[in-house]
Amino acid sequence: MIRGEDSSESLVISLDGALDMAQEQMLDLVEVGPNQNPPVCRILDYGRFKFIQGKKQREARKVSRSASKQKDVRLSPVMSDNDIETKINITKNLLAEGAKVRVFVRFKGRQRAHPEIAMRVLRKVAEGVAPVAKLEKPPGMEGRVLSILLVPSVQQKERVRQQKPALETKNQPATVPTTSDGNVAQE
Secondary structure, three states, X not given: OEEOOOOOEEOOOOHHHHHHHHHHOOOEEEEEEOOOOOOEEEEEOHHHHHHHHHHHHHHHHHHHHHHOOEEEEEEOOOOOHHHHHHHHHHHHHHHHOOOEEEEXXXXXXXXXXXXXXXXXXXXXXXXXXXXXXXXXEEEEEEOOEEEEEEEEOHHHHHHHXXXXXXXXXXXXXXXXXXXXXXXXXXX
C-alpha cells in the first residue's frame, strides 16, 4: 500500500488494515497495481483523483488541438474594398494567435472563367497582412477554390512571446513587502 498522493510512504499491510486506515482518514482505498505481488493500493480521495485526471486529459486535448490549428478565411471574387479590409483584420487576428491561415476564394458559376479577378483579391489580402505573415504556399487552384496559405512571421511570433509574460505579470497579485520577522513593512 502507498499512502498519500505523493507516494512518500509505502508499507505492506493486510487488506483489513489498509481499509481501516482509509476509513480513519475518510479516504478511499484504490488498487493501482493489481498484477503485482502483493497488489499495490493507494489511499486517496477517488473523486478528486478522477477530477484531476479529467482535467489533465482536457488540457492535453486542448494543447493538441491548438498545435495543429489552421483557420480558414473565405473570400469572394466580387468583394468590396471594405469587406476585404475586414477580412484582412480577421486574418491578422488569427495570425496573432499563432494559427496558420488558409485564405481562399470560392468561385460560383461563370466566375471560374476569370481567375485574375480572384488573384487581385488574394494579392490585396497578402499585401495587407505582409508585416505579420509569411506566404507558405503560393496561390493554387483546388477545384472551384483558389487559395494561399499564410503563417505568422518570425517577428510576429516574437511579439506574441514577449506579450505573454507581460500579460501574466499583470494578472498576478502585487507582493507586499515584509520584514525578516514576517510583519508588513512600514514606509
